[in-house]
Amino acid sequence: MAAGLVISAPASGVGKTTLTLALARAWRNSGLRVQCFKSGPDYIDPAFHAAATGRASVNVDSWAMDRGTISHLVSRGTDADVVLAEGSMGLFDGVAARGVCGTGATADIAEMLDWPVLLVIDPSGQAQTAAAIAAGLRDYRPGVRLAGVVLNRVASPRHEALVRRALLDAGIAVFGALPRHAEISLPKRHLGLVQAEEQAEIGKLIDEAARFVAEHVDLDAVLQSAASWSPQPAASGVNATPPGQRIALARDAAFSFVYPHMLEAWRAAGAEISTFSPLADEGPDPGADVCWLPGGYPELQAGKIAANARFRSGLRAFAATRPVHGECGGYMVLGTALTDADGIRHEMTGLLGLETSFAKRRMHLGYRLAELTAPMPGHQAGARLRGHEFHYSTILAQPDTPLAVVHDATGAVITETGSRRGQATGTFFHLIAEDR
The missing domain is CATH 3.40.50.880 (Class I glutamine amidotransferase (GATase) domain)
Incomplete structure (x- = not known):
C-alpha cells in the first residue's frame, strides 16, 4: 500500500517543484519506490519528476479529464511506496466554470484521491501572517486536508522562530524550514522551467536539492503524514484516439x-x-x-x-x-x-x-x-x-x-x-x- 501526498502552495513560484524533486530523490535514495504526478496542464515538470524518480510521470487534470481517466492514470502508482502529486499555481486556483469533474485546481485532485496536502510557504516579507495564510488554506474547503507546512526561503533563525510559533499556535505542523539556497534554483524561461533534457547537470542539481532538504526537513514526519492509499480499479482508461497507425x-x-x-x-x-x-x-x-x-x-x-x-x-x-x-x-x-x-x-x-x-x-x-x-x-x-x-x-x-x-x-x-x-x-x- 502506497503513501499518497499532494504538494501545493498559496501561489506559483514558491518552490513546489524543487521540494517535490528533493523529496522524491531523497526517498528514492533511501530505497523507496517513488511515483510522481503533475496536477494540471504542464508539459515540463513530468520530465523533472522522471529524472528524480526513474519512473515516468503523467498529468492529471480535473477540468479536462473524467474521474475514470484520472483513476486509471494514478493507478500506475500501485507498486510504489510513496506517491506525490505536485500541484500547479495555488492550491485552490482553477477556472471559474467547472469542467469535466472540477475546475482544474490542485484541491480537486487532493479531495478526489483523499490525500493530505503538504504546503510550501514562502514567508518572505512576513512572519505571523504566513500562519494566517496557511490556516485560511486549511479551512477554505471541506474535504481538503492539510498535512502540514514546509517553509521555504526563510531569512534568519529569528524569522523562522516567529513563523514556526505562529503556525504551531494555529495547530499546523511544521516539517522543516529551508534557508535561501541559490545553488538549487532551477533555471527558467518564458514558458516555465528550462526543460530537464536541456540541463546536463540536472541529476547533480536534484541530488543537491535532496541533500539540502533532508538536512532541514523531517522526512520521516512528512512520510507519516501521507495517506495510506490503495488505488481503486478504474472503470475506463484514457480516451485518446491515435491520429494514425x-x-x-x-x-x-x-x-x-x-x-x-x-x-x-x-x-x-x-x-x-x-x-x-x-x-x-x-x-x-x-x-x-x-x-x-x-x-x-x-x-x-x-x-x-x-x-x-x-x-x-x-x-x-x-x-x-x-x-x-x-x-x-x-x-x-x-x-x-x-x-x-x-x-x-x-x-x-x-x-x-x-x-x-x-x-x-x-x-x-x-x-x-x-x-x-x-x-x-x-x-x-x-x-x-x-x-x-x-x-x-x-x-x-x-x-x-x-x-x-x-x-x-x-x-x-x-x-x-x-x-x-x-x-x-x-x-x-x-x-x-x-x-x-
Missing part, C-alpha cells in the same frame, strides 16, 4: 511539449510511434501514415529550422499525400513565417498560411474546448476536444479554413481557431482529452 513524431528541444499520457494511450491503442528531429535536419519517417509536430520552443530555434532544407522538403513531401498536424509551436512551424523576439522573420514550411510573431509578446493562456468543424488526424468533424493553450506569439495572419470553434473555460469564443489546408492541420491548444 504509424505516427512520425517530431521530438527534440524545439518540439517536446506533448503530454506523456497521450503517447501512452496511442501506443495502448496499437499505434506505433517513430521520432525524428527537425533540429537535426531530419524529415518524418516515409513509412508513417501521419506526422505530428508538438509544441516546444521553435521561436528559440527559428533560424535553424528555416535553414534545415532536408526537414522542410521532407515534411512537404510527406504532406502531399498524408496528414500532418501541429500543436502550438508545431502549428507555427507549419505556417508561412515566424518572426522571432529580435524582429527577424524566418520562413517556415508553408503548409499553412499562419504567420506568427514574438517581436511583440502577448500571453495566451488557458483551457480550451474545441468543436471541430473539419477533420484532423484521429478525429472527425463534430468531435469535442479538451486542451490547454500557453504561448506568447501574436497572430499576424491565419487565412486558412478554420479547424474548429474554440471556447475558453468561460465558454467565450476565441480567435485561435486552428487551421486546415489540404492534408495539413494545426491548433494553438495542446490536446489533453476527448469528451466521451
Whole structure:
C-alpha cells in the first residue's frame, strides 16, 4: 500500500517543484519506490519528476479529464511506496466554470484521491501572517486536508522562530524550514522551467536539492503524514484516439511539449510511434501514415529550422499525400513565417498560411474546448476536444479554413481557431482529452 501526498502552495513560484524533486530523490535514495504526478496542464515538470524518480510521470487534470481517466492514470502508482502529486499555481486556483469533474485546481485532485496536502510557504516579507495564510488554506474547503507546512526561503533563525510559533499556535505542523539556497534554483524561461533534457547537470542539481532538504526537513514526519492509499480499479482508461497507425513524431528541444499520457494511450491503442528531429535536419519517417509536430520552443530555434532544407522538403513531401498536424509551436512551424523576439522573420514550411510573431509578446493562456468543424488526424468533424493553450506569439495572419470553434473555460469564443489546408492541420491548444 502506497503513501499518497499532494504538494501545493498559496501561489506559483514558491518552490513546489524543487521540494517535490528533493523529496522524491531523497526517498528514492533511501530505497523507496517513488511515483510522481503533475496536477494540471504542464508539459515540463513530468520530465523533472522522471529524472528524480526513474519512473515516468503523467498529468492529471480535473477540468479536462473524467474521474475514470484520472483513476486509471494514478493507478500506475500501485507498486510504489510513496506517491506525490505536485500541484500547479495555488492550491485552490482553477477556472471559474467547472469542467469535466472540477475546475482544474490542485484541491480537486487532493479531495478526489483523499490525500493530505503538504504546503510550501514562502514567508518572505512576513512572519505571523504566513500562519494566517496557511490556516485560511486549511479551512477554505471541506474535504481538503492539510498535512502540514514546509517553509521555504526563510531569512534568519529569528524569522523562522516567529513563523514556526505562529503556525504551531494555529495547530499546523511544521516539517522543516529551508534557508535561501541559490545553488538549487532551477533555471527558467518564458514558458516555465528550462526543460530537464536541456540541463546536463540536472541529476547533480536534484541530488543537491535532496541533500539540502533532508538536512532541514523531517522526512520521516512528512512520510507519516501521507495517506495510506490503495488505488481503486478504474472503470475506463484514457480516451485518446491515435491520429494514425504509424505516427512520425517530431521530438527534440524545439518540439517536446506533448503530454506523456497521450503517447501512452496511442501506443495502448496499437499505434506505433517513430521520432525524428527537425533540429537535426531530419524529415518524418516515409513509412508513417501521419506526422505530428508538438509544441516546444521553435521561436528559440527559428533560424535553424528555416535553414534545415532536408526537414522542410521532407515534411512537404510527406504532406502531399498524408496528414500532418501541429500543436502550438508545431502549428507555427507549419505556417508561412515566424518572426522571432529580435524582429527577424524566418520562413517556415508553408503548409499553412499562419504567420506568427514574438517581436511583440502577448500571453495566451488557458483551457480550451474545441468543436471541430473539419477533420484532423484521429478525429472527425463534430468531435469535442479538451486542451490547454500557453504561448506568447501574436497572430499576424491565419487565412486558412478554420479547424474548429474554440471556447475558453468561460465558454467565450476565441480567435485561435486552428487551421486546415489540404492534408495539413494545426491548433494553438495542446490536446489533453476527448469528451466521451
